[in-house]
Amino acid sequence: MKVAVIDLGTNTFHLIIAELSAKEPEICYKTNLPVRLGEGKINDNFIIQEAFERGLLALEKFSLIIKEHQVELVKATATSAIRSAENGINFVKAAKNYAGIDINVISGDEEAGYIFKGVRATGLINQTSLIMDIGGGSTEFIICTPEELLWKKSYNIGAARLMQAYFHSDPINEADQNAITRHLDSELSDLKEALNLYQPKHLIGSAGAFETFTGMLYPELNLKEIKHYAIDIPAYQALSATFIASSHGEREKMPGLIRLRVDMIVMASILTDYILSAGNFEQLSLSTYDLKMGVLADLQA
Structure with missing residues (x-):
């Protein structure tokens, strides 16, 4: 069919x-x-x-x-x-x-469930992992093992929401960054509790901004032909620092950065940095499969 x-x-x-x-x-x-x-x-x-x-x-x-x-x-x-x-x-x-x-x-809960099914279909989940899907309106977090989903939640901290509320300087200044961090502190306390409880070692970024990170770090890759890819954490951190320190005009000229994400990539970088510092992660990976592939996997079942 x-x-x-x-x-x-x-x-x-x-x-x-x-x-x-x-x-x-x-x-x-x-x-x-x-x-x-x-x-x-x-x-x-x-x-x-x-x-x-x-x-x-x-x-x-x-x-x-x-x-x-x-x-x-x-x-x-x-x-x-x-x-x-x-x-x-x-x-x-x-x-x-x-x-x-x-x-x-x-619902946000259903969204997180579909994202889990999509990422699981890549075969990437090989240990206790945190899946992170940064959308424009919301960001979903799923803690899982290869066998089961342990915890999931959707938060209204998507890149577009953060950008409209807090991105008032160019390049983004320390005051705006601190305001975002305070907001994340207040929103994500239960996620931090879950990270302490389950201790995931692998952070998996679902499509979106993580495809941008991966594509810019490894330009030889054809992202359309892969299901997942390992990202070097120090290399990601250097790229993130570059995004956060750059102006809108500078990001517009960066090869591989699509127009839609020129500003939102700063929010995605700050959010990813926050999560990396909140957990004890040893691995970072891209999953090119996300919600839509989870819906497809559900139809296939």
Whole structure:
């Protein structure tokens, strides 16, 4: 059976079309569109009109592609920006009317569960690990072993939320960085307790910003052809320091840094640095599989 999975993220909408088979899904088509649904007012829990329209246009394009591929089942999931927006339900209704796509708005807990299933499908989890998925609206953390999920939680500390609330200087100054750290201290106390309890040694970054980190550290890699990759922690830390110390204009000129992430990569770096310092991690890895691959794995099961 041919299926389509749509992930309506805060920054980007993703589409995967796959053929379900006896072993594992066979990807037929992949694309994404930078929608920036959280632009302007994500912390006010509102989708502005321009972003609303970009989202509908993206779904209209996806709908045409889905028809071309003669897909039998469509699974569309919406995350932080839509579930927290006052007008999120209006977007869901408009998507049905405008593009003929039924959207399932999932909870943060469900989102974390799908991310776990996606990362698990890579075969990367070989010990007690912390999976981290930095979105625009939320960031999910999952502590797991190769056998089971031990703990999971979604927090409203995505890169777009942090950027709109705290990124007021260029390059980001110490006061803004300290404000972010204080906010993370107040938000993530239960994550720290879980890290102390389970002692994960492997930090796995799920797609997104971690693909940017990996692609810039190892430009010879074709990220589209791999499921996971080990990241040297000191090399990551040097890259993170470069992002945080640089201006917007300097980051715009960095090869391999896509336009959508020019500023959000600073937030992702600060957040990743915070987590690395909060735990006792010996390994850092990228998983190119994330929520959408978890939804696909769920359909395959």
